[in-house]
Structure formats: C-alpha cells, structure tokens
Amino acid sequence: MNEEISRIKVLSDAFGPSGMEDDVIRKAMQSVPEQYDTKLDTMHNLYIVPKEKKDGCAILLDAHCDEVGFIVQAVLANGTVRFLPLGGWNPVNVAGSAVKIKTENGFVSGIVAAKPVHFMSEAEKKAPISFESLVIDAGTSSKEETMALGIVPGCFIVPDVTCEYIEKQRIFKGKAFDCRIGCAALLQTLHSLPETSNTVTGVLTVQEEVGERGSSLAVQNIKADVAICFEGCPADDSFESPDMVQTAMKKGVMLRAFDCSMITHPAFQKFALDCAEKADIPYQVAVRKGGGTNGGIYHLHDIPTIVIGIPTRFAHSTAGFCSYDDYLGAVRLAREIIKNINQNVIDSFRHVVM
Incomplete structure (x- = not known):
C-alpha cells in the first residue's frame, strides 16, 4: 500500500x-x-x-x-446517555450507528438507540426522528455503571468506523x-x-x-x-x-x-x-x-x-x-x-x- x-x-x-x-x-x-x-x-x-x-x-x-461528532450531555438513571450533535447532522443518519466515546480511561463502545418499533405508538411511528428521541447505550443498566466506565458530561463521541481502500473501484470507504x-x-x-x-x-x-x-x-x-x-x-x-x-x-x-x-x-x-x-x-x-x-x-x-x-x-x-x-x-x-x-x-x- x-x-x-x-x-x-x-x-x-x-x-x-x-x-x-x-x-x-x-x-x-x-x-x-x-x-x-x-x-x-x-x-x-x-x-x-x-x-x-x-x-x-x-x-x-x-x-x-x-x-462532525457528538458530546455527552447527561447520563440517565437507566444508564443510557443523552448527547448533542457537534456540527450539522441529520438524526436519520445517526440512529442505529456504532459509536466510540472518549473517556479519561480510554474508549468505550456504544450504540445510538431509539425506541424499538415494537414499543412505539402509532403517533411515535409517524413522528420524525429527532435527537431528543435518541440515546447512546453503552451496554450498561444504571447511571452508576455507565459513569464507572468514565462516561460523564463533556465526553466526546465519533462514529465507530474503520477506513477501507477498495482498490478495484479506487475509492475509500470510511x-x-x-x-x-x-x-x-x-x-x-x-x-x-x-x-x-x-x-x-x-x-x-x-x-x-x-x-x-x-x-x-x-x-x-x-x-x-x-x-x-x-x-x-x-x-x-x-x-x-x-x-x-x-x-x-x-x-x-x-x-x-x-x-x-x-x-x-x-x-x-x-x-x-x-x-x-x-x-x-x-x-x-x-x-x-x-x-x-x-x-x-x-x-x-x-x-x-x-x-x-x-x-x-x-x-x-x-x-x-x-x-x-x-x-x-x-x-x-x-x-x-x-x-x-x-x-x-x-x-x-x-x-x-x-
């Protein structure tokens, strides 16, 4: 290479x-x-x-x-994380994404999560996705567990993606x-x-x-x-x-x-x-x-x-x-x-x- x-x-x-x-x-x-x-x-x-x-x-x-990335706004009682966008994001492009959160202890993996469709009301299904309807789940079940990972307000976040060069097409994906x-x-x-x-x-x-x-x-x-x-x-x-x-x-x-x-x-x-x-x-x-x-x-x-x-x-x-x-x-x-x-x-x- x-x-x-x-x-x-x-x-x-x-x-x-x-x-x-x-x-x-x-x-x-x-x-x-x-x-x-x-x-x-x-x-x-x-x-x-x-x-x-x-x-x-x-x-x-x-x-x-x-x-463009995100920043931790708050850690909720159930362990999920409220976050804000850094730069111009469409929330439609964010839901379901893997992310990594930078803490003083290193990186923590997470998933941008929305309420599963199985639990949505008809009104919720028709509503546009917003950042207020999204959280980041780090696989924890309490605020204390999440904060023990080093996740606190002010931590920075980016998508968890590794760059790849696709030689046949001469393009990069990342x-x-x-x-x-x-x-x-x-x-x-x-x-x-x-x-x-x-x-x-x-x-x-x-x-x-x-x-x-x-x-x-x-x-x-x-x-x-x-x-x-x-x-x-x-x-x-x-x-x-x-x-x-x-x-x-x-x-x-x-x-x-x-x-x-x-x-x-x-x-x-x-x-x-x-x-x-x-x-x-x-x-x-x-x-x-x-x-x-x-x-x-x-x-x-x-x-x-x-x-x-x-x-x-x-x-x-x-x-x-x-x-x-x-x-x-x-x-x-x-x-x-x-x-x-x-x-x-x-x-x-x-x-x-x-």
Missing part, C-alpha cells in the same frame, strides 16, 4: 470531533515534510511553516481537521472525509511542491464544523496573498437529477463559485479553472444554496480564496465514499496553481474589470 493511501486511512480513522482534534493533529504532524516547522495555537490549529522563506507570493493552504481527505491533499501538496519562488504555508484548522472558529483565529496569525481551501465537499450525484449534478464522485475536483459563506473571487476562480484546463485536470464548478467553508473567513481578511473540493458521498453521515482519483486531481491542481501564480497575477485580482 502506498504512503498516500496509508495516510488517508490513518487520518480518516483518527478521533477528531470539533473541539477534540488532538489525535488528528498528532497523526498529521508525523506526515509533515522535514523542510517545515510546526506550531500550535491555544485552539490547537496546526501551522505548517516553511523553514526557508522565499521572495515570491505567500500562499496559504487550509484544510479543517475536525469531523468516516470524516469532510475534511480528512482535504488534510491528506494538503500534506501531499507540501510533500510534492513544484519548483517555485512562492512561500507555501499550511494550516490544519479546528472547529470548522461548528462555525469556522479555528480559521477565525488562524487568519489573525497568518499573512497570505492568496488562500486555497481543500474540502471534502458533499457529493450530489447519488440523489440529484442529472441536470443539477455539480459535485459527482469520480468526475474531478470541485471548484465552488458560490455558497452561503463566500462568493468566490471571479478572477482567482478563472485562474484556477485555466490551470485545470491547461493541465488537463478534470473539474466541476458548483453553485450551492447551502453550506460554507473556511474560505468564508479568509476572503473577508483581504485574502483572495478558492475552494478545491474532493467530492464525498454522504458527508455528515457516519460513513461515506470518496475517490482516490479525485484526491489526486486536487493535489495536481494545487500544484499547478502554486507553480503558475505570481505577484502580477495576484495584483490583477485587485483591478476592476472594465
């Missing part, structure tokens, strides 16, 4: 819900190229800083390292591809930088899923002329009508033109599209009525920003798919942008189009 595939699997499996990303950071630090230094801030954003600064432009590569596949792409881009006079810095940001909080701090500690945000973006090809598909798995990287957080800088977007065209890199342009990225933070701090997305089926679910070839395309496109961008190009982003 090659190093990139192994890295993707390790990052996918890492325990890292919003607010508890340390395991992801530790594993990412093991993959940082030797020509880079690392540092953390108090939120545990990981800055990957080149030891040698160059005379060209300053390029920021961003990927958020947190995943959790947290939003945005661990982006973290892997960022690290590989740093490992394979083209010859350039530009200075390329990376940051793996925390707490994106709960409101881009990590990038809001990171942008205060970084000086950049442009930013590239890698994302494990939601794929739409498994449910949209053909005319509306804009983020299909195995159809290339996604370059997002619009979402709720950012209208992508048209000139930078065009530059990125031209780079993809010239290098024959498959791509898709997406216009989204929902969602957002860290780009929404960076572009408000005078940093022209684009989003390079790797389509991820069933993002914000317990498990999903993404394509190895789409990942490779994201790395190739980032390399082409880094190789071709210069100060004159960036200066042109500040000109009014006549």
Whole structure:
C-alpha cells in the first residue's frame, strides 16, 4: 500500500470531533515534510511553516481537521446517555450507528438507540426522528455503571468506523472525509511542491464544523496573498437529477463559485479553472444554496480564496465514499496553481474589470 493511501486511512480513522482534534493533529504532524516547522495555537490549529522563506507570493493552504461528532450531555438513571450533535447532522443518519466515546480511561463502545418499533405508538411511528428521541447505550443498566466506565458530561463521541481502500473501484470507504481527505491533499501538496519562488504555508484548522472558529483565529496569525481551501465537499450525484449534478464522485475536483459563506473571487476562480484546463485536470464548478467553508473567513481578511473540493458521498453521515482519483486531481491542481501564480497575477485580482 502506498504512503498516500496509508495516510488517508490513518487520518480518516483518527478521533477528531470539533473541539477534540488532538489525535488528528498528532497523526498529521508525523506526515509533515522535514523542510517545515510546526506550531500550535491555544485552539490547537496546526501551522505548517516553511523553514526557508522565499521572495515570491505567500500562499496559504487550509484544510479543517475536525469531523462532525457528538458530546455527552447527561447520563440517565437507566444508564443510557443523552448527547448533542457537534456540527450539522441529520438524526436519520445517526440512529442505529456504532459509536466510540472518549473517556479519561480510554474508549468505550456504544450504540445510538431509539425506541424499538415494537414499543412505539402509532403517533411515535409517524413522528420524525429527532435527537431528543435518541440515546447512546453503552451496554450498561444504571447511571452508576455507565459513569464507572468514565462516561460523564463533556465526553466526546465519533462514529465507530474503520477506513477501507477498495482498490478495484479506487475509492475509500470510511468516516470524516469532510475534511480528512482535504488534510491528506494538503500534506501531499507540501510533500510534492513544484519548483517555485512562492512561500507555501499550511494550516490544519479546528472547529470548522461548528462555525469556522479555528480559521477565525488562524487568519489573525497568518499573512497570505492568496488562500486555497481543500474540502471534502458533499457529493450530489447519488440523489440529484442529472441536470443539477455539480459535485459527482469520480468526475474531478470541485471548484465552488458560490455558497452561503463566500462568493468566490471571479478572477482567482478563472485562474484556477485555466490551470485545470491547461493541465488537463478534470473539474466541476458548483453553485450551492447551502453550506460554507473556511474560505468564508479568509476572503473577508483581504485574502483572495478558492475552494478545491474532493467530492464525498454522504458527508455528515457516519460513513461515506470518496475517490482516490479525485484526491489526486486536487493535489495536481494545487500544484499547478502554486507553480503558475505570481505577484502580477495576484495584483490583477485587485483591478476592476472594465
């Protein structure tokens, strides 16, 4: 198994819900190229800083390292656990899932449980699933037994899923591809930088899923002329009508033109599209009525920003798919942008189009 595939699997499996990303950071630090230094801030954003600064432009590569997860709210008398979502979950995608709970004593296995259909009233059967109707069962029968396992309010929780690479289809099946596949792409881009006079810095940001909080701090500690945000973006090809598909798995990287957080800088977007065209890199342009990225933070701090997305089926679910070839395309496109961008190009982003 090659190093990139192994890295993707390790990052996918890492325990890292919003607010508890340390395991992801530790594993990412093991993959940082030797020509880079690392540092953390108090939120545990990981800055990957080149030891040698160059005379060209300053390029920021961003990927958020947190995943959607849960947090223990309370332990009930019968031993089950009330919990709250960290990030945007549909409770329909949660019921029946295996989870692991991080305690001071280690990990505890659990199952997200709803009242069995055998005991439901007709009204309950017709009611939509909500988080209020779900608990986590750790196999215990009392509050004391559950708390003896180390499960207390504030413990963090993620789906209990192990990443698998399916070689025949060249796809990964696992959790947290939003945005661990982006973290892997960022690290590989740093490992394979083209010859350039530009200075390329990376940051793996925390707490994106709960409101881009990590990038809001990171942008205060970084000086950049442009930013590239890698994302494990939601794929739409498994449910949209053909005319509306804009983020299909195995159809290339996604370059997002619009979402709720950012209208992508048209000139930078065009530059990125031209780079993809010239290098024959498959791509898709997406216009989204929902969602957002860290780009929404960076572009408000005078940093022209684009989003390079790797389509991820069933993002914000317990498990999903993404394509190895789409990942490779994201790395190739980032390399082409880094190789071709210069100060004159960036200066042109500040000109009014006549």
